[in-house]
Amino acid sequence: MHLEDYNPHWRKGYFYGHEKKREIYGELWKSAEKRRITVITGTRRVGKTTIMKQIINDLIKNEVARYNILYFSFDESQPSIRDVIKEYEEKLGKDVSLSGEKYYVFFDEVQKLDNWHEQIKYFYDFYENIKFFVSGSASLFIKKGVRESLAGRVKEFYMGGLSFREYLIFTDKEYMLEKPEMFEDTLKSEFSRYLKRQYIEIVSEDEEEIRDYVRSIVEKVIYIDIPYIFSVKNPHLLMKIAGIVASSPGMLVDYTSISRAIGGGESISRVRVSNYIHYLEEAYLLKLGYNYSRSEMVSERKLKKAYLSNP
Incomplete structure (x- = not known):
């Protein structure tokens, strides 16, 4: 040991x-x-x-x-x-x-x-x-x-990804927050950079390095972590779902449409798709947005929007 x-x-x-x-x-x-x-x-x-x-x-x-x-x-x-x-x-x-x-x-x-x-x-x-x-x-x-x-x-x-304040701290630019009105244009530019740099290890990296880094995390979670915990036999379907959400952030989650998109001729049940999306959410790769309603039952029945948790 x-x-x-x-x-x-x-x-x-x-x-x-x-x-x-x-x-x-x-x-x-x-x-x-x-x-x-x-x-x-x-x-x-x-x-x-x-x-x-x-x-x-x-x-x-x-x-x-x-x-x-x-x-x-x-x-x-x-x-x-x-x-x-x-x-x-x-x-x-x-x-x-x-x-x-x-x-x-x-x-x-x-x-x-x-x-x-x-x-x-x-x-x-x-x-x-x-x-x-x-x-x-x-x-x-x-x-x-x-x-x-x-x-x-x-x-x-x-613990989620970095907040914008944390991003500025880890890039040694927190001084801008003392007088934000003095750095309005720079803060807007930094916020655009921040949206793709929410992990400490990539706050100063270029676009290509960021893509490789995030891809490696996603692949390890999908091909190692989720199958180990949830006994998923076809993790490539999880990757397909993550890819669909990544290409259409904010998409409405329609299990039937997603089933057809990832099936490739194979019959994938709506229940299976629902479970896979749940696994991705529990592994912190996806976030589901719910329509507001005073009734929780009504909110649950409406189609949800899906986003990647981190860029």
């Missing part, structure tokens, strides 16, 4: 990089002293891992012992939570639950772990001196676990 590889902050003087923080950071930091499990959701590359490591930095700066902070990612391997905690205790040379000390445990990409919610529930209930942070890239998978086993035990935070 090599826990030391995941925890370079155990070394004296070590701090993670990434000094600039997202707007959500303040609320996440406040949650560090709350008993409930802090759950961070959002798509790939949105900054969940970075923000966890920023919290680790600040815990150390606030005199939490380095060895009392554990980070582990389930992205590449999926040992049980019990095995991770057991190895951690072996390295510490003590039983965490009996130590009388406070510990902070960060589990990244927890949706990759089967029955993560059942596993973490045991440690939440019996290791009261551990504060858990977990991250995940699939809303439904996280919500299902919360409903089934962790009701009342979690506080969920969603």
Whole structure:
């Protein structure tokens, strides 16, 4: 398992990089002293891992012992939570639950772990001196676990793409917000750039690099993440749906029309199309816009508009 590889902050003087923080950071930091499990959701590359490591930095700066902070990612391997905690205790040379000390445990990409919610529930209930942070890239998978086993035990935070204010901060142009009337034309130009640069890693990249970057994220979510969680046998159909929405943002979601468009002669049921769109929405790739109505039932019956969540 090599826990030391995941925890370079155990070394004296070590701090993670990434000094600039997202707007959500303040609320996440406040949650560090709350008993409930802090759950961070959002798509790939949105900054969940970075923000966890920023919290680790600040815990150390606030005199939490380095060895009392554990980070582990389930992205590449999926040992049980019990095995991770057991190895951690072996390295510490003590039983965490009996130590009388406070510990902070960060589990990244927890949706990759089967029955993560059942596993973490045991440690939440019996290791009261551990504060858990977990991250995940699939809303439904996280919500299902919360409903089934962790009701009342979690506080969920969603991380989306950068806001325009955050974009200006990460491009060192936040000074424009102090006197926006002085930079009206420049802000308009920056906003046009921002619309295609809502991930931290591409705020300064050119159009070709942006296309490659976003395509790689979409492909990993569609061909790896969604099939793993929802047992989708034909992920290429998910890609076709995403492509249709990308070419017609704001399109009305007509399941019959979409079924014909992606079928290529194959009969694709409306229910299947509906499920696939739901999976894309839960994976934060699509957003559905609902027509306003005083009646929720009427609003649900009307055709919805579909957009990509990030350009």
